[in-house]
Amino acid sequence: MSGPIFEKIALVGIGLIGSSLARVIRREKLAGHIAISTRSAATLDRAEELGLGDSYSTDAAEAVKDADLVIISVPVGSSGEVAAQIAPALKAGAIVTDVGSTKRSVIAQIEPHMPANVHFIPGHPLAGTEKSGPDAGFADLFENRWCIFTPLPGTDAAALEKLSEFWRRCGSDIDTMDPEHHDMVLAIVSHLPHIIAYNIVGTADDLEAVTKTEVIKYSASGFRDFTRLAASDPTMWRDVCLHNKDAILEMLARFSEDLASLQRAIRWGDGEKLFDMFTRTRAVRRSIIEAGQDIDVPDFGRQAIEHPDVLAAQPKS
Ligand SMILES: NC(=O)C1=CN([C@@H]2O[C@H](COP(=O)(O)OP(=O)(O)OC[C@H]3O[C@@H](n4cnc5c(N)ncnc54)[C@H](O)[C@@H]3O)[C@@H](O)[C@H]2O)C=CC1
Ligand SMILES: O=C(O)C(=O)Cc1ccc(O)cc1
Numbered sequence: 001m002s003g004p005i006f007e008k009i010a011l012v013g014i015g016l017i018g019s020s021l022a023r024v025i026r027r028e029k030l031a032g033h034i035a036i037s038t039r040s041a042a043t044l045d046r047a048e049e050l051g052l053g054d055s056y057s058t059d060a061a062e063a064v065k066d067a068d069l070v071i072i073s074v075p076v077g078s079s080g081e082v083a084a085q086i087a088p089a090l091k092a093g094a095i096v097t098d099v100g101s102t103k104r105s106v107i108a109q110i111e112p113h114m115p116a117n118v119h120f121i122p123g124h125p126l127a128g129t130e131k132s133g134p135d136a137g138f139a140d141l142f143e144n145r146w147c148i149f150t151p152l153p154g155t156d157a158a159a160l161e162k163l164s165e166f167w168r169r170c171g172s173d174i175d176t177m178d179p180e181h182h183d184m185v186l187a188i189v190s191h192l193p194h195i196i197a198y199n200i201v202g203t204a205d206d207l208e209a210v211t212k213t214e215v216i217k218y219s220a221s222g223f224r225d226f227t228r229l230a231a232s233d234p235t236m237w238r239d240v241c242l243h244n245k246d247a248i249l250e251m252l253a254r255f256s257e258d259l260a261s262l263q264r265a266i267r268w269g270d271g272e273k274l275f276d277m278f279t280r281t282r283a284v285r286r287s288i289i290e291a292g293q294d295i296d297v298p299d300f301g302r303q304a305i306e307h308p309d310v311l312a313a314q315p316k317s
Pocket of ligand 2: 100101125126127128129130190
């Protein structure tokens with residue numbers, strides 16, 4: 001299929017994800033009109049300088065007027081505020097979706113505001129980088145990545161198919177799951193890695209016996225990989241931590257238990273245990289490569305979904 005899918009698309013939030021969407025919508029001619037809205041006037045001006053849309057407003061309600069598709073791309077903690085602003089201005093029959101990294105909390109914030117005559121379909125593209133803002137986006141971001149929908153009971157099948165077609169034309173593959181499962185999967189494959197990265201870089205930064213110049217000068221590539229994740233947007237990740245609290249705490253508890261067991265093996269010189277553990281984790285990496293997921297920016301989503309055994313794997317005693 002070619003040609004516009006929607007007459008007017010409104011993008012609320014024009015950072016990494018919103019601006020990547022603007023770029024791919026333009027390139028693939030997915031809309032007749034792209035309306036852009038964001039809270040900060042300076043960011044909106046930058047989006048206009050970059051020519052990302054056809055109309056610009058700091059008033060989200062103004063931007064969504066007559067829109068057939070509204071995509072909310074703001075930090076998850078701001079979802080409710082945006083939903084309240086846009087609700088009275090939504091067109092009957094419009095599809096409203098989001099791209100938030102957590103789903104239960106976003107649904108809880110947005111759904112109560114949605115009028116009965118619009119289709120709210122929560123979504124999450126498993127694609128991103130550590131960068132943020134309208135300059136950071138690029139049209140290929142969603143190419144060969146998963147986009148997960150967590151539809152509410154009774155979601156209109158035609159609206160879901162139309163939104164799926166939109167994301168396919170952005171380059172993504174579609175998967176559907178319930179919001180609880182989404183939040184659990186993402187806690188281990190995305191949220192925990194970021195928290196671990198923030199923590200290890202923080203620990204290094206606190207070390208008094210090692211100067212900051214030494215951390216920079218001698219940083220091995222393993223540490224550098226962590227610094228990339230730890231450079232991710234603080235507002236976005238504060239919100240993810242606060243809005244997927246239960247699943248993150250559950251995964252952190254398991255992680256801490258496993259870390260303590262590793263610590264014990266090191267303390268007691270249990271080389272066999274260390275070797276077995278490192279052999280098992282090496283196999284996970286191999287299966288990622290075999291699944292064709294060995295790409296520059298770590299891909300965390302597809303692997304866990306296609307190979308749920310990665311999640312289910314229990315430590316060998
Ligand atoms: N950065 C990433 O790698 C990924 C992020 N996500 C999700 O996408 C969403 C957006 O993330 P990014 O684009 O990376 O963030 P960003 O920081 O690059 O952009 C956020 C945008 O939201 C705007 N904004 C913030 N509060 C607002 C409000 N109350 N009303 C209107 N606009 C507001 C900001 O001005 C900015 O334009 C988040 O929910 C995040 O969890 C999803 C997949 C990947
Ligand atoms: O930069 C990376 O490695 C990421 O993991 C990007 C990312 C961050 C959050 C998401 O919800 C999805 C993708």
